[in-house]
Amino acid sequence: MDTLFPKLPERLLLGPGPSNVHPRVLEAMSRPLIGHLDPGFLSLMNENQELLRAVFQTKNLMTLPLSGTGSSGMEAAVTNFIAPETPILVAINGVFGGRIKDCAERAGAVVTAVEAPFGKPIDPNEIADAAASCQPQIIAVVHAETSTGVLQPLEPFREICERQDALLLVDAVTSLAGHPVAVDAHGIDICYSGTQKCLSCPPGLSPFTVSDRAMERLVEKCQSWYLDLRMLGAYWGSKRTYHHTAPISMNYALRESLAIILEEGLERRWERHRLHHKALVAGLDAMGIGMYVAPEFRLHPLNTVTIPDGVDDLTIRARLLEDFNIEIGGGLGALAGKVWRVGLMGESSKANYILYFLQALGVCLRDTGYRCSPGDGVAAATETLSG
Numbered sequence: 347m348d349t350l351f352p353k354l355p356e357r358l359l360l361g362p363g364p365s366n367v368h369p370r371v372l373e374a375m376s377r378p379l380i381g382h383l384d385p386g387f388l389s390l391m392n393e394n395q396e397l398l399r400a401v402f403q404t405k406n407l408m409t410l411p412l413s414g415t416g417s418s419g420m421e422a423a424v425t426n427f428i429a430p431e432t433p434i435l436v437a438i439n440g441v442f443g444g445r446i447k448d449c450a451e452r453a454g455a456v457v458t459a460v461e462a463p464f465g466k467p468i469d470p471n472e473i474a475d476a477a478a479s480c481q482p483q484i485i486a487v488v489h490a491e492t493s494t495g496v497l498q499p500l501e502p503f504r505e506i507c508e509r510q511d512a513l514l515l516v517d518a519v520t521s522l523a524g525h526p527v528a529v530d531a532h533g534i535d536i537c538y539s540g541t542q543k544c545l546s547c548p549p550g551l552s553p554f555t556v557s558d559r560a561m562e563r564l565v566e567k568c569q570s571w572y573l574d575l576r577m578l579g580a581y582w583g584s585k586r587t588y589h590h591t592a593p594i595s596m597n598y599a600l601r602e603s604l605a606i607i608l609e610e611g612l613e614r615r616w617e618r619h620r621l622h623h624k625a626l627v628a629g630l631d632a633m634g635i636g637m638y639v640a641p642e643f644r645l646h647p648l649n650t651v652t653i654p655d656g657v658d659d660l661t662i663r664a665r666l667l668e669d670f671n672i673e674i675g676g677g678l679g680a681l682a683g684k685v686w687r688v689g690l691m692g693e694s695s696k697a698n699y700i701l702y703f704l705q706a707l708g709v710c711l712r713d714t715g716y717r718c719s720p721g722d723g724v725a726a727a728t729e730t731l732s733g
């Protein structure tokens with residue numbers, strides 16, 4: 347049988363994740379394997395923990411990459427802190443907030459949900475009122491709702507949690523390294539992310555961090571064996587007690603991607619994501635295409651673009667993929683057929699990709715009868731890029 351590789355297309359990944367991966371990360375993954383208890387790997391584990399602390403902006407001792415995708419971070423965040431009947435308040439304004447609720451209910455929590463329509467942020471006053479009446483032990487919120495493109499401001503949550511003596515649980519899957527997550531400054535107690543978004547690694551690990559105060563509130567016995575933080579702490583801590591075989595090549599990849607992020611610098615990286623988001627919005631606007639979310643709540647790494655009336659979602663996405671090798675995402679749930687999700691995450695957030703995408707989108711739209719000028723889009727984006 348022949349090899350798989352020539353059959354796989356090369357794509358420009360401008361969807362909701364995964365994003366493009368830096369060649370240095372791909373190279374790291376191809377390094378020869380060493381054992382997961384090899385001294386070389388043990389020091390790599392230390393290094394990854396230290397680099398993750400820098401990217402999360404935290405001093406938390408319990409900081410590690412969980413062996414699993416972003417959803418493993420969600421499961422770990424919930425199952426280690428929720429016993430049957432634990433009251434939890436979940437902010438829901440998209441698919442991923444809904445998943446936290448589902449996960450918490452499965453763990454037997456008493457869930458109170460505060461909801462906002464898709465495309466809008468959660469009102470912190472509603473959170474404060476609901477928290478005062480349901481007295482939650484945990485308040486959970488999605489920082490970057492990938493399903494809708496909304497960035498949830500985190501500042502008000504710290505005070506609400508302090509007032510209620512509740513732990514703050516944050517899903518930062520799409521925001522980490524694309525927006526400031528600032529775990530310690532925001533008073534976040536439990537935070538999880540994923541490798542395949544703004545870290546520009548393949549999917550497979552979930553960067554995870556827990557405050558000391560939250561570690562004192564672990565449940566007696568975590569329902570999940572695999573994600574039990576006490577056992578994971580013994581494996582990732584000084585004891586190195588074997589728990590499971592860490593995905594070695596993925597940890598090589600993470601090491602390299604975190605190094606690339608810190609070489610660029612967090613501030614510069616956030617600014618790059620901001621500028622490229624602005625350029626995309628300017629370009630789309632010049633082509634008569636609007637955004638789904640109000641400007642002040644727009645995510646920079648994930649842009650929800652309103653599909654113009656009369657334009658067929660799937661026709662355009664299929665053409666972009668087949669003729670231009672560009673992947674973008676469609677809407678999830680209630681937003682299916684209404685928005686495109688254009689990811690400008692990590693390695694995929696580059697000026698030339700934006701210009702290429704605008705040109706390609708314009709051509710696809712024009713060919714289906716939508717009147718627009720791709721040249722105007724490219725010109726407007728170029729203007730924004732040159733500041």
Ligand code: PLP
Pocket residue numbers: 362363415416417418420442488490491492493517519520540549
């Ligand atoms: N949370 C958010 C905000 C996400 O965007 C995603 C994935 O897109 C997840 C959680 C789940 O992560 P994964 O698909 O890596 O399990």
